[in-house]
Amino acid sequence: MKYTTVARGVILGCVLLLGTSRTSAQDWPQWRGPNRDAKATGFTAPATWPKELTQKWKVPVGEGVATPALVGDKLYVFARDGGNEVLRCIDAATGKELWQDKYSAAPPTRPGSGFNNEFVGPRSSPAVADGKVVTLGVQGTLSCLDAGAGKVVWRNDSKAHPQFFTSCSPMIVDNLCIVQFGGENGGGIAGYELATGKEKWKWTGDGAAYASPVLLTLGGDKAIIAETAKNIVAVGVGDGKLLWQTPFPKGQGRSYNACTPTLDGQTIIYSGSGGRGTKAVKIEDKKDALGAKDLWSNAELGVQFNTPIVRNGLVFGVSERDILFCVHADTGKTAWTAAGIGQGGYGSLVDAGAVIFVLSPKAELIVFAPSDKEFKQLAKYKVANGGTYAYPVVAGKRVFVKDKDSVTLWMIE
Numbered sequence: 001m002k003y004t005t006v007a008r009g010v011i012l013g014c015v016l017l018l019g020t021s022r023t024s025a026q027d028w029p030q031w032r033g034p035n036r037d038a039k040a041t042g043f044t045a046p047a048t049w050p051k052e053l054t055q056k057w058k059v060p061v062g063e064g065v066a067t068p069a070l071v072g073d074k075l076y077v078f079a080r081d082g083g084n085e086v087l088r089c090i091d092a093a094t095g096k097e098l099w100q101d102k103y104s105a106a107p108p109t110r111p112g113s114g115f116n117n118e119f120v121g122p123r124s125s126p127a128v129a130d131g132k133v134v135t136l137g138v139q140g141t142l143s144c145l146d147a148g149a150g151k152v153v154w155r156n157d158s159k160a161h162p163q164f165f166t167s168c169s170p171m172i173v174d175n176l177c178i179v180q181f182g183g184e185n186g187g188g189i190a191g192y193e194l195a196t197g198k199e200k201w202k203w204t205g206d207g208a209a210y211a212s213p214v215l216l217t218l219g220g221d222k223a224i225i226a227e228t229a230k231n232i233v234a235v236g237v238g239d240g241k242l243l244w245q246t247p248f249p250k251g252q253g254r255s256y257n258a259c260t261p262t263l264d265g266q267t268i269i270y271s272g273s274g275g276r277g278t279k280a281v282k283i284e285d286k287k288d289a290l291g292a293k294d295l296w297s298n299a300e301l302g303v304q305f306n307t308p309i310v311r312n313g314l315v316f317g318v319s320e321r322d323i324l325f326c327v328h329a330d331t332g333k334t335a336w337t338a339a340g341i342g343q344g345g346y347g348s349l350v351d352a353g354a355v356i357f358v359l360s361p362k363a364e365l366i367v368f369a370p371s372d373k374e375f376k377q378l379a380k381y382k383v384a385n386g387g388t389y390a391y392p393v394v395a396g397k398r399v400f401v402k403d404k405d406s407v408t409l410w411m412i413e
Helices: none
Strands: 054-060 069-071 074-081 084-091 097-104 127-129 132-136 141-146 152-157 171-173 176-181 188-193 199-203 214-218 221-227 231-236 242-247 262-264 267-272 277-286 289-298 309-311 314-318 323-328 334-339 348-351 356-359 364-368 377-382 393-395 398-402 406-411
Touching: 069 127, 074 398, 084 132, 084 141, 097 141, 127 171, 141 176, 171 214, 214 262, 214 277, 262 309, 309 348, 314 348
Parallel strands: 242 289
Antiparallel strands: 054 406, 069 074, 074 084, 084 097, 127 132, 132 141, 141 152, 171 176, 176 188, 188 199, 214 221, 221 231, 231 242, 262 267, 267 277, 277 289, 309 314, 314 323, 323 334, 348 356, 356 364, 364 377, 393 398, 398 406
């Protein structure tokens, strides 16, 4: 893959191509939204925030922490129900189930050990594009279905996963389904033809961990940026060729590569727990490869189980110590911190323009202003009884929340 020079073609942005699918400005067609950057478009903040949100409907869908995908008037929810992993298509306005597909799958637990018993359902969020919906189960089952009728187009079962089971959310780009597959050893990144499930390419230079890939477009060409078991890498979309990598091994104690890289133009921001902090590098053109220049490192604010967002030159995230932080994207210097926002290193942030939403596992949906001066809370709502590890899907006045076993539509009225 040949890259044009940065002088002629500066970063065009992180753009996930959704082909000919009919999407609207308020769609959330995959994990972390249209461009996998947790930006919700079309949201207008109310002049006065209501004391409570209005519950429109609530439906049981099964256990799991996968974020639903919203396309048009359909909500796609991937969860565990009994002995099956189930994909449901739900009418977004009413909560009525339109269709479901299920297959038998072992739960992501080890009997008698107490291991991971809080998370017994899928972690990976569906991706919807080109009239297809793709899911990746906890044991590595990759499925593609017709998004309208729910008919299975193809299904591949790798029966391989990392120690704490598959968490990568699949990505669809240029008629390919991109996934990080397998485990820490013997895994990698692969591109499958969306129409057939046939493997087009596979990169096996490092195993998989718990993050998801993102798409970088540089000078008209595209690269997959991924956090693997021990590295941050860039591989070509069309052929899986390794274009760049930098080491990012585990830190001290219980640390895992679970934070998806964040893109800010030519800058890649990546983070990890166990004393690794948050770092930023600037991607540079090297003809048939890529290079990167170290920009900054913030050793105090490492992220474990969430992914930061970038808003107007500021980086917002939740640290492994449950501290909501704001740092400057150009220098990495801390602007402010606020303690006690997340839980266990978890917390999901959504950039909604004038405000930022953060949802904690305690089911507290907090709204705050995206400022570098201070943490200014505008509203806080209780949206479930707990178990809210998935992202809130913000679409206009609607907020879809997946808790431990249900999905609720809340209205901002």
